[in-house]
Amino acid sequence: MIKIIIAGFNGSMGQKAVKLVNDTKDFQLVAVYSPVVTDLQPASYDLADEVQVFNDLTNIKTDADVWIDFSTPKAVFENTKFALGHQIRPVVGTSGLSDQQVEDLKAYAKDQHMAGLIVPNFGISAVLLMKFAKEAAQYFPEAEIIEMHHADKIDAPSGTALSTAKQISEAREPQAADNAKFEETLPGARGGNYKGIRIHSVRLPGYVAHEQVLFGSEGEALTIRQDSFTRDSFMKGVEVAVKNVGKLSELVVGLENVLS
């Protein structure tokens, strides 16, 4: 039996994760955490009576094996550090960790002789998009990313877009800086800039989570696109991550680390 605590259990993804854990043989929900929920009816969050509810990180005492995190970009670093420091293997879905924070968490995990998984995107379509984008970048070094999400998303760019940009920047030859004559007549028109890769963030009702990577070259172009039409589509990836995080020997980034 894998014992699990879910941080951000009351959010959109947290509630999907609660259902996944409740419905999966060999998974047991032992605790949940959100600082905001102080007075709740367990049943309205699909929690069995024996599930411990915590609303203060420092008070958490649990025998959980795995920490699923779907909290907020502001909270995810401290939450992950807490899990690692308390010998609970993190499976982190929350976006917003900077490259430096990921490096700090990897070093901390090593210190604590702990392992875990940070997953920018649990959808197989996004995992494949990143893999293909990395390959394409060797031949098409000039790329831009358009990510499209629901209007409730509080961070931009998405974690998936940043992870895609990181992988492209590592795979391609170093590029020349922007054209010196370049000027934005409307600030922000060219999007964010991750190591020379422009990222454009769209937030609209009706969308869930989508990404397009555009590669351009002399006389030709390549576009790679993925679409997540429902939040349920992420849950297979969460299940695989939770089942396999115990096999890892360090803190790593990407669902591909546990896909066979």
Ligand SMILES: NC(=O)C1=CN([C@@H]2O[C@H](COP(=O)(O)OP(=O)(O)OC[C@H]3O[C@@H](n4cnc5c(N)ncnc54)[C@H](OP(=O)(O)O)[C@@H]3O)[C@@H](O)[C@H]2O)C=CC1
């Ligand atoms: N990796 C992946 O495949 C996916 C990742 N995500 C990411 O997961 C995260 C959550 O997304 P989503 O569920 O849509 O967002 P929600 O806003 O619906 O949920 C976040 C929840 O976390 C709670 N919360 C606030 N502070 C803390 C804290 N310190 N510790 C624990 N919980 C806290 C919030 O409570 P309250 O609302 O009361 O403030 C809220 O219920 C986002 O970063 C999103 O980008 C989403 C989909 C897929």
Ligand SMILES: O=C(O)C1=N[C@H](C(=O)O)C[C@H](O)C1
């Ligand atoms: O907030 C979301 O919805 C999503 N967040 C993740 C991200 O920031 O990349 C993963 C997916 O795009 C859905």
